[in-house]
Amino acid sequence: DTGVSQDPRHKITKRGQNVTFRCDPISEHNRLYWYRQTLGQGPEFLTYFQNEAQLEKSRLLSNRFSAERPKGSFSTLEIQRTEQGDSAMYLCASSLGGHTQETQYFGPGTRLLVL
Amino acid sequence: AQTVTQSQPEMSVQEAETVTLSCTYDTSESDYYLFWYKQPPSRQMILVIRQEAYKQQNATENRFSVNFQKAAKSFSLKISDSQLGDAAMYFCAYRSYRGAQKLVFGQGTRLTINP
Numbered sequence: 737d738t739g740v741s742q743d744p745r746h747k748i749t750k751r752g753q754n755v756t757f758r759c760d761p762i763s764e765h766n767r768l769y770w771y772r773q774t775l776g777q778g779p780e781f782l783t784y785f786q787n788e789a790q791l792e793k794s795r796l797l798s799n800r801f802s803a804e805r806p807k808g809s810f811s812t813l814e815i816q817r818t819e820q821g822d823s824a825m826y827l828c829a830s831s832l833g834g835h836t837q838e839t840q841y842f843g844p845g846t847r848l849l850v851l
Numbered sequence: 852a853q854t855v856t857q858s859q860p861e862m863s864v865q866e867a868e869t870v871t872l873s874c875t876y877d878t879s880e881s882d883y884y885l886f887w888y889k890q891p892p893s894r895q896m897i898l899v900i901r902q903e904a905y906k907q908q909n910a911t912e913n914r915f916s917v918n919f920q921k922a923a924k925s926f927s928l929k930i931s932d933s934q935l936g937d938a939a940m941y942f943c944a945y946r947s948y949r950g951a952q953k954l955v956f957g958q959g960t961r962l963t964i965n966p
Contacts, residue, residue: 740895767952778855778942778956779896792951827896833952840954842888842896 740843742828748849749818756814757846761830768811769840770803771827772796779827785811786833818850853878853945857957864933865965872928872960874943882948885919887928891939899941902926904948938964
């Protein structure tokens, strides 16, 4: 297993366009997280899935953002009508939930630039 | 809500020396986890060390150790025998023991290793 993967690694788009990012977690991991990281800051939580159920959403996740995890495997994060303030690194993490040694493993991120 | 504060935006150390990165947090919970993550330039975030709040013993991982002061809500990271490969952004993070599974990150400390 090669760890958490994300696609694309970089995305440049014009304001008002829609973008979609994909995350493939470590295969046996049942929990999947999305975070957003702006330059010089720590990651901020966006949303969390356990299997296919979206269990928590941050207030940062406006109605322009939607995330899915069909069949509890890969996940997609879509941003509609992008704004310049959406420019950031979008990080995905996965974990095997249900035990005290649970650790979140991060992907390389998708860097979004909105012009 | 829990918050994590890293008061040192940047730190530098000579190769082979020891450096300590500071982290404080605020929570009303008694059980939780604390983490240090490392994010090298243009590379993905990896876990350095974790600490369970119910454990009094400080965690260690090879050259990395923590000083966990629960009453003071302090969680510092000590890196011994610093190596050039230790250069990175270091993030302190908090996770609740129950309920919310998200990580709450500090702002990060950029560590430079001088040869």
